[in-house]
Amino acid sequence: MADIVARNVRKIYNPDKRYPVLAIDEVSLEVRENEFVAIVGPSGCGKSTLLYMVAGFLDLTAGEIKVNGKPVEAPGPDRGIVFQHFALFPWKTVLRNVTYGLEEQKIPKAEREKIARKHIDMVKLTGFEHHYPSQLSGGMKQRVAIARTLAFDPEVLLMDEPFGALDAQTRGVMQEELLSIWSKRKKTVLFVTHDVREAVYLADRVVIMTARPGRIKEIVDTKFAGYKSTEEVLESAAFAQKTHQIWKSVREEVDKAGPLDG
Amino acid sequence: MTVRSTIVVLWRYAPIFILLAAWQMASELKFVPDSLLPSFFDVVHRWLEFLADGEIAKSGTFLWDAVRSFFASTVVTNTAASMWRGMVGLGLSIILGVTLGIAMAWFQKLRDFFEPIVMISYPIPKPALIPIFIIWLGLGHISKIAVIFAGCLIPIVISAFNGARGVDRYLIWSARNMGTREGKLLWRVVVPASLPDILSGIRMALAISFILLVSSEMLAAKSGLGFLIFFLGESGEYAGMFAAVLTITLLGFFADRAYLTIMRRILIWREE
Ligand SMILES: Nc1ncnc2c1ncn2[C@@H]1O[C@H](COP(=O)(O)OP(=O)(O)OP(=O)(O)O)[C@@H](O)[C@H]1O
Numbered sequence A: 001m002a003d004i005v006a007r008n009v010r011k012i013y014n015p016d017k018r019y020p021v022l023a024i025d026e027v028s029l030e031v032r033e034n035e036f037v038a039i040v041g042p043s044g045c046g047k048s049t050l051l052y053m054v055a056g057f058l059d060l061t062a063g064e065i066k067v068n069g070k071p072v073e074a075p076g077p078d079r080g081i082v083f084q085h086f087a088l089f090p091w092k093t094v095l096r097n098v099t100y101g102l103e104e105q106k107i108p109k110a111e112r113e114k115i116a117r118k119h120i121d122m123v124k125l126t127g128f129e130h131h132y133p134s135q136l137s138g139g140m141k142q143r144v145a146i147a148r149t150l151a152f153d154p155e156v157l158l159m160d161e162p163f164g165a166l167d168a169q170t171r172g173v174m175q176e177e178l179l180s181i182w183s184k185r186k187k188t189v190l191f192v193t194h195d196v197r198e199a200v201y202l203a204d205r206v207v208i209m210t211a212r213p214g215r216i217k218e219i220v221d222t223k224f225a226g227y228k229s230t231e232e233v234l235e236s237a238a239f240a241q242k243t244h245q246i247w248k249s250v251r252e253e254v255d256k257a258g259p260l261d262g
Numbered sequence B: 001m002t003v004r005s006t007i008v009v010l011w012r013y014a015p016i017f018i019l020l021a022a023w024q025m026a027s028e029l030k031f032v033p034d035s036l037l038p039s040f041f042d043v044v045h046r047w048l049e050f051l052a053d054g055e056i057a058k059s060g061t062f063l064w065d066a067v068r069s070f071f072a073s074t075v076v077t078n079t080a081a082s083m084w085r086g087m088v089g090l091g092l093s094i095i096l097g098v099t100l101g102i103a104m105a106w107f108q109k110l111r112d113f114f115e116p117i118v119m120i121s122y123p124i125p126k127p128a129l130i131p132i133f134i135i136w137l138g139l140g141h142i143s144k145i146a147v148i149f150a151g152c153l154i155p156i157v158i159s160a161f162n163g164a165r166g167v168d169r170y171l172i173w174s175a176r177n178m179g180t181r182e183g184k185l186l187w188r189v190v191v192p193a194s195l196p197d198i199l200s201g202i203r204m205a206l207a208i209s210f211i212l213l214v215s216s217e218m219l220a221a222k223s224g225l226g227f228l229i230f231f232l233g234e235s236g237e238y239a240g241m242f243a244a245v246l247t248i249t250l251l252g253f254f255a256d257r258a259y260l261t262i263m264r265r266i267l268i269w270r271e272e
């Protein structure tokens, strides 16, 4: 159980060198306990940077970030991250990658293997337990990365385009799994994506960021109450309207970013 | 080994057999005088003699005497002396080199101190150290071990340093995210992630160790394959000299093959 509060956060990369980059400026955001917040914005606007600061990997240039009321000082397993580029340990098998976090938490061997296998099964990779990451496709690696982070059951989930490498069908299945875990185990989720539909469908609120330097442009409520099924939500006019609104807003920023330099 | 794989291996090394046959032919047809290049068969013959010349006090038990004689033979005693020096020198340089290289990558203070030392040592032609170590440490095992240690150390330090420096920071972040403490990061992430670099640095050091081994033994020693080459050459025993060269060649070849096999097994996780 944890909430995230960011106040006037600014991040400058390489401030003392010749080409400092102002990646993030004046970002203030509150994510409530058990809330699912998605972040969308043009490439290079600082979404990953923001996640890394919440995770405690990067120092802030200004401002502060509190998780659970305490300022973030170092990384820790209370905030599990799924990296955009997976960051699996290439020398460990799928199973050992997934048990790693559990091992660090001193969970007995038999139990951590059971938990790991459950999560490997959840991401549909049963049969690949003893493969190394180099033997997997991009989408399979991404699913291992998701299983690995979910396995140690962090209170806060920081997900950086976690479904980016998946085909539409697998992505749909993973979205369902994530929602079911989120509702069962009650987690606070900060979820970066390029897919506006995905953001609107999964999140309670969607944060739209401006082109670099990343600021918060607007925050849109995307909770859909009173629908009987997922399909009904996805086919509703309200869903289409929100998606379109956010899509247009992001598009403006992409255009502002000018030539597609990433 | 199946018949099939034996044939594959033989076929792969066929060019070597052709070369040996050409060598033998050249001698048979008197293209080259024996004093410059003894025939291949003479060399092999001499080599077998060296293998059987172990002098021991006979105990009367045939098998036991054969074994003891084998271990007392010229080939085996000198090979053992060389291998002992090489393995100790290389082993010590691996232990210290890997530790120092990784520590330099991890601790800024150590890097500041050792980097200039490593940089100045790198271009020294390592055989130039041989006379110095002989003056300091004499003609026995220790001077050769020291030369090999010194010559192998720098490439291992550099490869371990580069490996540890180049560790993907996301892997380190990933471990810290899952609860790995600062003190354990080295062992859990940095060492395994830099293993490919470390192991190829050691392979380079293995080759260097052979060069230094033979040249230091040729310069000053009372045993070892390098000594044998030099001694037999000086006394005009060319077939014997070639037999010693042949031994060191085979030793080097099998050492590298064995190392490569082990390395592949350790790095099985790497992509093809
Ligand atoms: N290590 C770094 N050093 C210097 N500048 C960096 C570094 N990492 C990122 N940046 C800069 O910060 C900006 C934000 O990068 P970030 O990776 O957070 O963007 P992003 O929104 O995650 O982009 P994408 O959607 O493409 O993943 C980029 O424009 C980049 O120029």
Ligand SMILES: [Mg+2]
Pocket: A047, A048, A049, A084, A160
């Ligand atoms: Mg990113």
